[in-house]
Amino acid sequence: MGKHAELDVGLVVAGYGRHYVVETPEGRRLNCHPRGKKSDCVVGDRVRWQPAGSNAGGEGVIEKIEPRRNLLYRQDEWRTKSFAANLDQLLVLVAAEPVFSESQLSRSLIAAEHARIPACLVLNKVDLPQADAARARLAPYRAMGYEMLELALKARPDESRERLSPRLEGRSTLVLGPSGTGKSTLINLMVPEARAQVGEVSQALNSGRHTTTATQWYWLDAERTTGLIDSPGFQEFGLRQVEAAQLPAYMPDLREYAGQCRFYNCTHLHEPGCGVRAAVEAGAISPSRYRIYGEIYAQLTQPAY
Numbered sequence: 362m363g364k365h366a367e368l369d370v371g372l373v374v375a376g377y378g379r380h381y382v383v384e385t386p387e388g389r390r391l392n393c394h395p396r397g398k399k400s401d402c403v404v405g406d407r408v409r410w411q412p413a414g415s416n417a418g419g420e421g422v423i424e425k426i427e428p429r430r431n432l433l434y435r436q437d438e439w440r441t442k443s444f445a446a447n448l449d450q451l452l453v454l455v456a457a458e459p460v461f462s463e464s465q466l467s468r469s470l471i472a473a474e475h476a477r478i479p480a481c482l483v484l485n486k487v488d489l490p491q492a493d494a495a496r497a498r499l500a501p502y503r504a505m506g507y508e509m510l511e512l513a514l515k516a517r518p519d520e521s522r523e524r525l526s527p528r529l530e531g532r533s534t535l536v537l538g539p540s541g542t543g544k545s546t547l548i549n550l551m552v553p554e555a556r557a558q559v560g561e562v563s564q565a566l567n568s569g570r571h572t573t574t575a576t577q578w579y580w581l582d583a584e585r586t587t588g589l590i591d592s593p594g595f596q597e598f599g600l601r602q603v604e605a606a607q608l609p610a611y612m613p614d615l616r617e618y619a620g621q622c623r624f625y626n627c628t629h630l631h632e633p634g635c636g637v638r639a640a641v642e643a644g645a646i647s648p649s650r651y652r653i654y655g656e657i658y659a660q661l662t663q664p665a666y
């Protein structure tokens with residue numbers, strides 16, 4: 362047994378700077394600080410904690426982070442930004458409007474593949490006339506095996522909830538997507554007492570002011586078996602954690618043809634007898650996906666400094 366085995370366990374349900382809100386197995390939420398200077402907890406972490414000082418006062422110290430099943434993060438030359446840990450799946454939200462960036466979408470999916478987290482696509486606002494164009498742009502993703510849910514979270518809430526519920530039940534799901542796609546609408550629809558849960562977190566953080574925490578965990582059910590994690594928007598999605606030569610392994614459409622290249626170390630950029638480029642020419646890989654591959658590959662092979 363480890364040194365910390367006798368300590369209480371908890372789930373990190375929100376983080377704000379060096380403050381974390383840890384939820385006990387009984388459902389109590391308390392403000393915790395990590396021991397020492399490092400603060401590398403993320404939402405979804407299971408931690409060992411103990412009351413801070415002699416007078417607990419509803420505060421705790423995080424002594425140890427339990428080993429993670431997985432961790433979704435992005436990484437550029439300078440830093441690593443974690444989204445959440447111990448996820449069952451990722452829900453990648455795009456909408457009929459605003460027009461989504463296929464590059465951002467692909468990057469999210471590559472990070473998920475790299476972290477071995479299954480991803481499901483959601484196309485929201487299908488009530489809008491722009492839905493057909495969005496559907497067409499998503500067709501390659503569907504063809505490469507991603508599941509896709511079509512929703513109108515605001516326009517048709519009941520139907521959307523019915524479609525989404527079985528997908529979420531009993532799992533921990535991170536909701537990722539650019540702003541304006543309907544993430545808040547989704548949380549408010551699926552978590553009836555979302556505001557109350559945000560309130561509990563603010564209270565645990567002892568802030569008084571209404572803090573919008575960067576990332577927050579919500580429970581959908583009283584039994585606390587279904588978790589939904591709201592994440593903040595992001596600008597750049599760096600993929601420095603991926604080795605350039607491994608990139609096709611995380612892109613299901615390229616992966617299918619990468620084994621057919623003449624050279625085992627083919628970069629799929631200019632070599633003769635390339636199975637990937639043959640598939641692009643034959644229309645089996647979409648030109649935009651091949652372009653995105655080239656862009657990310659170029660980034661990953663650039664020296665960092």
Ligand SMILES: Nc1nc2c(ncn2[C@@H]2O[C@H](COP(=O)(O)OP(=O)(O)O)[C@@H](O)[C@H]2O)c(=O)[nH]1
Pocket residue numbers: 485486487488489512513514515516517538539540541542543544545546547
């Ligand atoms: N037409 C339409 N608009 C929606 C739908 N769902 C959300 N919206 C709108 O999209 C905008 C952005 O939604 P919001 O949930 O704030 O997105 P977030 O930035 O991802 O949190 C809001 O004005 C919503 O009312 C939908 O199903 N149809």
Ligand SMILES: [Mg+2]
Pocket residue numbers: 544545546
């Ligand atoms: Mg929002």
Ligand SMILES: [Zn+2]
Pocket residue numbers: 619622623627628629630632634635636637638
């Ligand atoms: Zn090749």
